[in-house]
Amino acid sequence: MPIKLIILLIITLIILFSCAINKENHSKIEEKYMTQIQPPIAKQIITKSTFHGDERIDKYAWLRDDTRKDKEVLKYIEDENRYANSILESSKELKEKIYREIISKTKEETNSLETEERNGYFYYHKNEDGKGHPIYCRKKGSMESEEEIYFDVNLYAKDQKFYDIGLMKINPNQNLLVFTVDITGEERHDLYILNLKSGKLLNETTSGVDYVEWTNDSKTFIYCTDNGEEKIPCLIKKHVVGNEMSTDQLLFEEKDELFEAEIKKSKDEKYIFFFTEKYAVCEYYYMDANKPETDFNLIISREKEIDLEIQSVDNDLYILMIGKKFPNGKIIKTSIGNHNEKNWKELVPHRKNASIDWDIMGFEKGLIFMEKDTKLGLKKIGVVKFPSYSVDYIDFPEKVIVPSLVGNQNFKTDKIRVSYNSLKTPDTYYDYHIQSGKLEFVKKDKIEGYDSSLYEAKQLWATSKDGTKVPLSLVYRKDLLKLDGSNPAHIYAYGSFGYVIEPEFYINWLPLLDRGVVCVIAHVRGGSILGNKWYQDGKQLKRKNRAYDFIAVAEHLIEKKYSSKNNIIASGGSAGGELMLTSANLRPDLFKVVIADVPGTELLNKMLDPTIAGVVWHYDEIGNPQDKEFYDYIKSYCPYENIKKMEYPSMFLRASFNDARVNYWETAKYTAKMRELKQGKSINILKTAMVGGHLGSGDWYQNRAEEYAFALKILGIDE
Numbered sequence: 001m002p003i004k005l006i007i008l009l010i011i012t013l014i015i016l017f018s019c020a021i022n023k024e025n026h027s028k029i030e031e032k033y034m035t036q037i038q039p040p041i042a043k044q045i046i047t048k049s050t051f052h053g054d055e056r057i058d059k060y061a062w063l064r065d066d067t068r069k070d071k072e073v074l075k076y077i078e079d080e081n082r083y084a085n086s087i088l089e090s091s092k093e094l095k096e097k098i099y100r101e102i103i104s105k106t107k108e109e110t111n112s113l114e115t116e117e118r119n120g121y122f123y124y125h126k127n128e129d130g131k132g133h134p135i136y137c138r139k140k141g142s143m144e145s146e147e148e149i150y151f152d153v154n155l156y157a158k159d160q161k162f163y164d165i166g167l168m169k170i171n172p173n174q175n176l177l178v179f180t181v182d183i184t185g186e187e188r189h190d191l192y193i194l195n196l197k198s199g200k201l202l203n204e205t206t207s208g209v210d211y212v213e214w215t216n217d218s219k220t221f222i223y224c225t226d227n228g229e230e231k232i233p234c235l236i237k238k239h240v241v242g243n244e245m246s247t248d249q250l251l252f253e254e255k256d257e258l259f260e261a262e263i264k265k266s267k268d269e270k271y272i273f274f275f276t277e278k279y280a281v282c283e284y285y286y287m288d289a290n291k292p293e294t295d296f297n298l299i300i301s302r303e304k305e306i307d308l309e310i311q312s313v314d315n316d317l318y319i320l321m322i323g324k325k326f327p328n329g330k331i332i333k334t335s336i337g338n339h340n341e342k343n344w345k346e347l348v349p350h351r352k353n354a355s356i357d358w359d360i361m362g363f364e365k366g367l368i369f370m371e372k373d374t375k376l377g378l379k380k381i382g383v384v385k386f387p388s389y390s391v392d393y394i395d396f397p398e399k400v401i402v403p404s405l406v407g408n409q410n411f412k413t414d415k416i417r418v419s420y421n422s423l424k425t426p427d428t429y430y431d432y433h434i435q436s437g438k439l440e441f442v443k444k445d446k447i448e449g450y451d452s453s454l455y456e457a458k459q460l461w462a463t464s465k466d467g468t469k470v471p472l473s474l475v476y477r478k479d480l481l482k483l484d485g486s487n488p489a490h491i492y493a494y495g496s497f498g499y500v501i502e503p504e505f506y507i508n509w510l511p512l513l514d515r516g517v518v519c520v521i522a523h524v525r526g527g528s529i530l531g532n533k534w535y536q537d538g539k540q541l542k543r544k545n546r547a548y549d550f551i552a553v554a555e556h557l558i559e560k561k562y563s564s565k566n567n568i569i570a571s572g573g574s575a576g577g578e579l580m581l582t583s584a585n586l587r588p589d590l591f592k593v594v595i596a597d598v599p600g601t602e603l604l605n606k607m608l609d610p611t612i613a614g615v616v617w618h619y620d621e622i623g624n625p626q627d628k629e630f631y632d633y634i635k636s637y638c639p640y641e642n643i644k645k646m647e648y649p650s651m652f653l654r655a656s657f658n659d660a661r662v663n664y665w666e667t668a669k670y671t672a673k674m675r676e677l678k679q680g681k682s683i684n685i686l687k688t689a690m691v692g693g694h695l696g697s698g699d700w701y702q703n704r705a706e707e708y709a710f711a712l713k714i715l716g717i718d719e
Contacts, residue, residue: 037086039684040079042672051608052628056641058605060672064665068657077657077668077688084685088710094718095702095709098511102701105447105507115143116409119174133157136168150196151177162691167211170196172269173218176241180209185658185693188231191223193241206245208233213265213272215292222251222272222287224261231613231660232260236274238292251296252276252285257616259302265289266312267362267411271336273310279620280322282308286336299339311362312336313386318347318367320360327532329356331369331384347384348391355531361405365414366434368405372500374531376459377471377523379403379502381418383434394432394439396420400459402504417442421505423457423475423519426450447507454478455513457503462556465548468537471523471530472553473503474562480516481562488715489518489563491553495526495546496575497621498535508704515717517569518562524549524579540623541630544637547582554583554590566592569711570649573597574662574694577653581639581670584649591649593711597703598655598662598694601670602640604631606663613660640666643673647680650714652707654687654696661694683714 047061065073088095115124122143125134133153139145157163166180166189175196180189191209193202210233211224219241224233236252239245254261254276261276266289274296275284285296299317300308306323315336322329331348348356348369357370357379367384371393381394381403396403401420406429408416419429426445432438457475464470481487490512494501501521509519523529525545526538538546554570557563570591572580577599584594600606607625610616623630635641651674655667671686678684689697696703712718 037083039083039675040076041675042076051625052631060669063668063672064663077664080668080671080686081688084687087683087685088706091709091713094713095705098708099702099705101511102508102705105450105510106701116407118170118409119172121174133163151179151194162697169212169214169221171214171218172216175218178212178221180212182693185656185691185697186660187693188226188660202241204241204245211263213263215272216269216289217292220292222263222274224263230257232257232617234261236261236263258619260617268313269411270314271312275308277307278617280307281305284308284310309358309360311360311367313362313364313367318360318362320356320358320369322532326350328352328354328374331356331360331367347389348382355528359405361408363416363434364412368416372529372531377529381405385434392437394418398422398425400457401425402502423473423503423505424452424455426505450510459503460556462552464545464552466545468549470549470552472520472556473523474518474520475509475513476518477513477516481518483561485558485561485564486567487516487518487563488567488569488717489520489557490569490571491520491522491550492571493522493524493550493579494572494576495524495538495549495579498528498532500527500529508701512708515712518557520553520557522550522553539621541633543622546579547586547637550579550583551587551590565590567715569593569595571595575600578603578639582637585639585642585644588646588648593714594649594651595707595711596651596653597696598659599639599653599667600662601666602638604634604638604641606666607634612663640670640673643677645677645679648674648678648682648684650682651684652710653685654689654703656689656692656694656696658692659694664688
């Protein structure tokens with residue numbers, strides 16, 4: 001036998017033997033978990049429902065309790081938490097180690113990059129060890145002046161299990177602070193007014209507030225609230241400090257339940273804008289911020305059927321428009337009081353190869369916008385310079401990056417703060433001079449013990465089920481990558497509402513990378529990394545493309561030997577969590593572990609019930625199953641409806657008991673049904689936070705460390 005063939009045979013046998021040992025180790029770990037404690041088994045009560053002639057049987061519908069007081073439901077949730085904690089006990093030491101590794105690299109400091117100058121005061125915040133909330137401070141005149149702590153959130157939160165600040169707005173004369181807070185996790189915020197001179201709260205408060213802007217008289221503010229029934233902001237009101245909020249004037253009521261309202265103030269502080277929008281349709285109004293007694297005036301109506309973002313500079317309006325004829329966006333200029341269509345001047349035209357993001361910002365010297373290449377998904381910052389209206393782009397030293405605007409509250413400036421990072425490069429800050437185009441280096445974030453030269457970042461392309469090329473961004477430690485399939489992989493995705501998971505620096509991934517894990521972002525359809533069409537091709541009756549794309553990314557990693565079937569962790573949150581469970585139903589053999597945070601598991605039942613908050617608003621994204629075509633399609637991929645009697649990966653699901661977006665019973669029902677049907681020795685745990693909401697509770701890094709430790713332990717990595 002030729003010597004080369006003998007060597008090849010030996011190598012092949014070594015790899016196969018290693019894989020067999022690895023698989024055996026995985027099986028032993030899962031078998032050990034199974035014998036530690038038996039999981040809760042939910043009782044079954046048959047509930048039948050029929051839509052479009054299709055009868056469905058649900059054995060776990062009883063777990064839905066809108067009051068959240070049913071003792072039997074509460075006991076089941078508590079039993080699941082106890083079981084999850086018992087399973088997680090064996091990975092607790094690894095979790096603490098990973099957590100220490102993360103926080104050792106995230107020390108927060110107060111410095112000039114975090115300050116903001118407003119009307120003679122320099123504002124900043126700081127964090128102190130042992131305190132769970134920020135402390136907001138200011139100094140008058142300069143950063144060398146005496147520090148004034150004007151809002152220590154810890155003092156207000158000390159008697160609350162959960163305390164989340166929604167917004168903070170200080171009036172122009174810097175004497176009053178409006179802030180909103182959620183103490184349940186239901187994301188319905190109460191409004192308070194704090195006198196910054198006396199440090200006392202005014203006896204003026206209301207509930208359900210999402211947006212606030214002060215007018216320039218410093219005693220009046222405009223705010224946006226819900227109607228007490230739906231949790232969607234639909235009422236615009238005006239409050240004058242000193243008056244009862246129950247008597248506040250109603251300025252506008254949005255009666256179309258598909259629309260929600262929002263307000264914002266122009267950067268030059270001349271106007272307050274109010275807009276009401278649903279997907280791809282927006283209606284915009286303005287008010288003179290110096291004349292709070294006046295009404296809002298219409299700029300563009302919803303009948304135009306275009307999506308809008310408006311910035312003002314003096315009396316000029318700069319409008320980003322996205323519509324059917326210009327899906328990647330264009331920017332036009334018009335003016336207050338003279339803004340009909342015949343007076344629109346196009347500054348940045350619609351292009352097929354570039355998509356304009358929503359981040360546009362107007363300054364005295366120019367308009368800043370974000371743009372993405374629709375072929376490669378690369379992002380860059382564009383500048384429309386005044387008064388020439390020439391368009392330029394900021395040229396950073398590196399090319400494959402994620403650029404950002406930082407702070408930049410000062411309207412009257414020629415200098416703006418920008419930054420960039422990448423999967424292997426921490427944030428690097430520059431000052432950009434709008435008129436000259438000069439870029440001045442400010443600083444680069446220092447990460448304790450981090451050497452970027454040890455890591456490599458790449459963009460690859462996978463081929464999806466329909467032949468579409470899907471981008472994936474990955475990063476790994478060069479000295480730990482073997483390219484023989486033995487490396488674990490952590491694949492993250494979201495893919496909904498056009499939201500983009502950028503290929504930027506994720507400090508929480510470092511403990512994974514340093515253990516040889518290849519970290520990957522699957523840029524599936526439903527996001528908009530390749531423009532608006534990429535988003536449209538992942539919604540409604542094309543929503544299964546998300547899972548096909550995610551599966552294609554996993555298969556590509558396996559084909560190129562970055563990882564293997566026994567080594568892949570699939571991870572996502574919310575709509576991304578739903579994507580993980582959909583993918584696991586379609587190809588359970590691809591993944592060893594699935595991590596799904598607050599996943600939408602039972603889309604069909606939820607979308608059939610318009611009494612659940614937010615359902616009607618989601619028709620444009622998911623579809624209305626009252627229409628049989630949508631019913632059949634949603635049913636075909638809904639995670640809960642498609643659990644089968646087969647082997648599944650191990651799973652770690654998170655839920656929040658008070659979550660208003662994804663109700664706790666979705667994950668509870670999914671877990672119960674999974675336990676009933678799944679085969680094999682995989683572990684599935686559900687951990688429900690009894691305080692907090694959709695965005696979680698507790699320490700975010702602790703939660704990630706806990707999930708990583710669970711997954712690594714399943715993969716046989718103990719250190």
